[in-house]
Amino acid sequence: MGYNSIVCVKQVPDTKQITGQAMKSDGTVNRAALPAIFNPEDLNALESALEARDRHGGTVTVLTMGLPSACDVLRDALCRGADHAVLVTDRRCAASDTLATSYILSCAVRKLNADVVFCGRQAIDGDTAQVGPQLAEKLGYTLVTYLEDFEFEGRTVRVRRNIGNGYEVVRSQLPALFTVVESANKPRPQALRKALKFKKALSPLEVNKIVTEQLPDADDNTKRSEAANRCQALAKQGLLITQWDLDDLEADLTWCGVTGSPTKVNRIQSIVLAGGDYKEFPPTDAGINQLIYELVEDHTIG
Ligand SMILES: Cc1cc2nc3c(=O)[nH]c(=O)nc-3n(C[C@H](O)[C@H](O)[C@H](O)COP(=O)(O)OP(=O)(O)OC[C@H]3O[C@@H](n4cnc5c(N)ncnc54)[C@H](O)[C@@H]3O)c2cc1C
Incomplete structure (x- = not known):
């Protein structure tokens, strides 16, 4: 029995590279100054879905909501083995908080229809870990967070689940949504043959951009028909990334973008963690006893 999986993936700024120039004066991240990467735990989510397909058959579709440049993570996922890629992009998505993001993603998941949705536990930029649970709620799917391992038994x-200081085993009905942690697996690299093929995959918006750059003097009709021909040719080779806007999703616009986002940012503060004093304890019984004594004494433990 095969399972159809959707993996929600997000393109994020590489927050490990944050330097002075990467922060704006208002304390927000200057995304343009940072390289964009595949959100790390979304790679673990993708690997889980690919393993499920390897074991049981079915399909893996990667889904992202973002700017057209987010196609980079979709191409990466195709090169690692995903079967289909979907970009949801629309100016009316701008300023979406997690509530609006999960609503928009839920419209796309409904249109695709899946047995299982895999999300990363958390994105390294927004860091809320809210999108997966909110998406499960909107879809009415069973939610299982912190997935580390899984085995399908029919439906x-x-x-x-990795619960930090141990693990918990739960059984759930499908359809279900899992949020996947880093310890779940080691993401597979891109396969050479797929990389050679899917690096050429494009979304219609990317095709339009290339046509505009290559035919700067052509009139709009010529550009439109050239773009349509190129999209058709890409689709024949399985290289056209599916692209949807909010109209394609029949989304209720009051739930999207600014109007659908009740979160108001009150204050943003940059916190610089400075190293404090440290104390060394010898690796002996007496040293360990002293360490425990001091930790209890200052109420760190106990
Ligand atoms: C007031 C406000 C305004 C904002 N305006 C903007 C804006 O204009 N532009 C902008 O880019 N961001 C904006 N954001 C940030 C945006 O809300 C979050 O990036 C987004 O909702 C995801 O939240 P998160 O990063 O905390 O993800 P988490 O909840 O930590 O992500 C968990 C998992 O959900 C999935 N996921 C999350 N986001 C996506 C996505 N977009 N596509 C597919 N899967 C996803 C991934 O699997 C991810 O691992 C805004 C946030 C707030 C609070």
Whole structure:
């Protein structure tokens, strides 16, 4: 029995590279100054979906909501083995908070229809870990967070959850949404043959941009028909990335973008963690006893 999986993936600024220029004066991240990467735990989510397909058959579709440049993570996912890629992009998505993001993603998941949705536990830029749970709620799917391992048994799934200081095994019905942690697996690299093929995959918006650059003097009709021909040729080779806007999703616009986002940012503060004093304890019984004594004494433990 095969399972159709959707993996929600997000393109994020590489927050490990944050330097002075990467922060704006208002304390927000200057995304343009940072390289854009595949959100790390979304690679673990993708690997889980690919493993499920390897074991049981079915399909893996990667889905992102973002700017046209987010196609980079979709191409990366195709090169690692995903079967289909969908970009949801629309100016009316701008300024979406997690509530609006999860609503928009839920419209796309409904249109695709899946047995399982895999999300990363958390994105390294927004860091809220809210999108997965909010998406499950909107879809009415069973939510299992912190997935580390899983095994399908017909229409149920047995999941091992990493709960920090141990693990918990739960059984859930499908359809289900999982948020996947880093310890779940080691993401596979791109396969050479797929990389050679899918690096040429494009979304219609990217095709339009290339046509405009290559035919700067052509009139609009010529550009439109050239772009349509190129899209048709890409589709024949399985290289056209599906692109949807909010109209394609029949989304309720009051739930999208600014109007659908009740979150108001009150204050943004940059916190610089400075190293404090440190104390060394010898690796002996007496040293360990002293360490425990001091940790209890200052109420760090106990
Ligand atoms: C008031 C406000 C305004 C904002 N305006 C903007 C804006 O204009 N532009 C902007 O880019 N961001 C904006 N954001 C940030 C945006 O809300 C979050 O980036 C987004 O909702 C995801 O939240 P997160 O990063 O905390 O993801 P998490 O909840 O930490 O992500 C968990 C998982 O959900 C999935 N996921 C999350 N986001 C996406 C996505 N876009 N596509 C597919 N899967 C996804 C991934 O699997 C990810 O691992 C705004 C946030 C706030 C609070």
